[in-house]
Amino acid sequence: MASRKTLCVAVAIVRLMLGIALPASAHHSYAAFDMSKRLLVKGTVQSFEWANPHCWLKVVVPTEGGGNSVWNVEAGTPNVNARRGWSPADIHPGDKVQLILFPLRDGSPGGSLVSITLADGRVLQAR
């Protein structure tokens, strides 16, 4: 049976492999994001910008205290997203969405998008 140490090493390697997968638009450092961690975030779209060099999502997420926090998410680059099947008309304010993202290292509500699940169930990849 694999030892706990072996298992930990294997997990670390897998996470590293996932973490170093570069976005096609890797033109800036991703030091701001914790690429070893992926979060599932559920919320409501406040705004969506289809803009170069990156699309941006703002998503309102309920907090445990009964309030809201706004997550600011870098969401791929328009040309690459379009070639992956995205359209600027896919996302609207008020849409209920689920995000997979690499979170900001400093703990601020935000991150770099891996994928988004739309209200109709479609999944759009940003990486």
Place this chain on the structure above:
Amino acid sequence: MRIGVHGVLTVALLSGWFGVVEAQVSEAPPDSGPKSAPFSFPPLPKDAPKPSPDPHDLQGTWVHEGKPNRQIKTDEGEALPYLPAARAVVDHRAKLDANGTPVINPSSLCRPPGLLWDFELNFPFVIAQNSREIVFVFEEFHAVWRIFMEPDAAPSTSTTYEGSSTGHWEGDTLVVRTEGVRADTWLDIAGSTHSAAAIFEHRIRKSTDDTLEIKLTVTDPKMYSTPWTITRTMNWRPDMRLLGEYNCESSIGTASEAARYHVYVDKSKKAP
């Protein structure tokens, strides 16, 4: 109709007004990793036009479909032969990156990324040519690389993002010599560097009917102990000929985007 306090409470609880019914932020499932490695585009339509059979006619639209390399290696699979000056720059950039205060490269300011990134990332480019000049127009940042086939016509001014390039044919291979490339362009995402005295030699040829081989040799005695070479293959993609917009329209330069980018350069300021 009147709804009592108990009714309001019941509705509130059912609709999740009071607290979070289920966690809105949680660790993502293990199988939710990036899906883009290796990067791939939709297949080329079967009825797409073919490139010219003339090996000296490179015109059309091409793209690198290989995975971008964070830290490039030579064709022999070895690390770049850094001299101490280059090693110091790369280590400095890596250290700042690890600290969460990365050095901003030209590309992250929406300036042309330089001759290596032009081809390394997965954005298409269009080649147009006549007997005097061959021009590469890149989707990313709309960078333009002009190769003058008449050496006397090549501008020799100050350094630029793409440098000054002259070309000639050796058989079916286009050989391009470029100098005068700005020293602040990065050779890879990890921050490999070059001096303003670096010479870039591209050898470009049609390796098959629908692929373009680009072999680049960098000679830079100030930064590298020996010349080194990398080779990349570009695929024929006439379906991408329109090139998308890639100008930083609402991003760099606007107040909101400047605030966003503080997350990269100033941890004391939070993203909006």
